[in-house]
Amino acid sequence: MTEYLTADQLTARTEHAIATAAEAARDLGVEVTDPTALYDAFSVVVHLKPSPVVARIPIVLPPEYDPATQAGRQRTELDVVAWLLGQGHPVVPPSPLVPLEPVRRDGLSMTFWQYVEVAGEPDWAENTRRSADLHQALAEYQGALQWMAPINNVVPQALAALEGKPELLDPADLDRAKREWELLEPVLGSRAGWEREFPTATVQPIHGDAPAYNMIMVGDGALWADFEDVTAGPVEWDFALFPPEIAELYNEAAEKLGMRGLDERALAVMGAARNLQVVACMPLVPQFPALGEGLQPVIDGWRASPLAGGLAD
Template identity: 30%
Template sequence: MAENRNINSQVSLIAEETGLADISPIVLSSGGNLIIHLAPHPIVARAATVISNEEDTEYVYNILDRELRVARHLQSKGIPVLLPTDLIDAGPTNVGGTWMTFWEYVTPVPLQPPSPSEAVEMVNRLSIAMKEYSEELPRLGVWERTCQSAVRLKSHSDQRVQALLDVFVRVDEQMRSEPSRLMPCHGDAHARNILPSSEGWLWTDFEDVSLMPAYWDLASFVGNLALFGGTQEPTFRYIVEHIDNSTDLQAFGFAITARIIMSTLGNLDFALAGHGDLKFATRQLELAGDFIHQIDLMMDGK
């Protein structure tokens, strides 16, 4: 894509102005934001192509600046995270209209996926550390995009979409009814946002940090695993079996229902606009209604 090539050139120019030489940019990912390794240097440029089209440049700057701050906070709490680089100014920097930040490059290594108990421990440690983040965070920030998707999908002819929109309205009302119960969360703590490194799994991508309901990060981690694997999916079963009171179980059930709604509506909206994987989004849509019904049954039976 010509736009990505242009960003590559601009990123290289900015990096060279900081004293880095002989840069060979390597695109690591372009499915969402553009991730570029400034080889041979251990630096990655994260170009916020998804949100840089926002008219409010201060809004975009604040998101990326907050992402850097959260990563440093989590490191201070002993959470393994991918860190901003200290070799050049980490940003945020506006390069030709695209905002970007600069992070350490970590060579991925083969690691066994975390077991259910390891995954839950990882997420719980992350959630505890996030609760101690004292700076301002957007209320329901990661959820607001779902609200935008719901508006765009309102006239969609598929009855499965309309059924999910009905659930969305109920969930949205409940989520907004108790703002004092919201807490700092990673916002998007799924398995693709942990990076396998020689030091173990590292949390990445703090763009969606928000004040969200209890168990949001745990629901984010297990949501699609359970959607595609069913309620017997091992990590999901481990979570349910180790929640020892009905109040917490209801809170987890609410969080995972909301997360499935967010992922399904958001991915479908994104794909229909030509920016995502329509096959994947359609499969989510096929599964979401029955899965949410199963969650409701589980919660009613406890």
């Protein structure tokens, strides 16, 4: 039987992450007297007061994310963000007070970022338009990126982990997920597979996790943030499961920049892939019990959706 973390264990994990980040920062010469958690879910995000430094410490991770894998993922994020910053693009910058490297301590791997004051609520329409600017900027990035890492590094492993775990996912749902992955993997598993199916769709470096939702509003605009899932892939992935009116806003902005808009059929397949990514989060529920309830509405919608976004039709 699967064991779930208790409330006391969750609290202890968060406290450990806060204390570990503070100790690591102090060892790097950062003054820390009042570390304060700003966010606690998949990661613990800690403002290392009084210094203008924020630590992000992932705490809910797939078991296959060993230390080398996790550090590589964090290093890629830092490299991409540092490059964007160097090109003059608006991003939440890595902290200049510590080396540009992930830090591992007491079983946790963390990155350090400059603290920024949030000023106002997100403007979803404007953030969508800004996402076209981000894609235009990222298209120039020449560093090595994995192909569709948020899917290919998670889904096959998660489906295997869900075998024999009906308390996490109903066997009928697991059967559907496996059939869907059989259809999606030949298309999403490689760039060549995608381009055979979608020869005119735009493929490039992308944010990887809905950039319109991952912007921090500041006094003079907005900063892109949270590039943990940065990857090479179709631009449609950054708008998977968004409503049609959002796609229209993006297309208007892209056209003004001389860029290709979003492909409707590719969006449907990306929506199916995003749903499957959500299903693949179910093995993480024992680490983060509240996640199960949060995922349920998406899984309910997934059951009623066309298999693989209609790819087999």
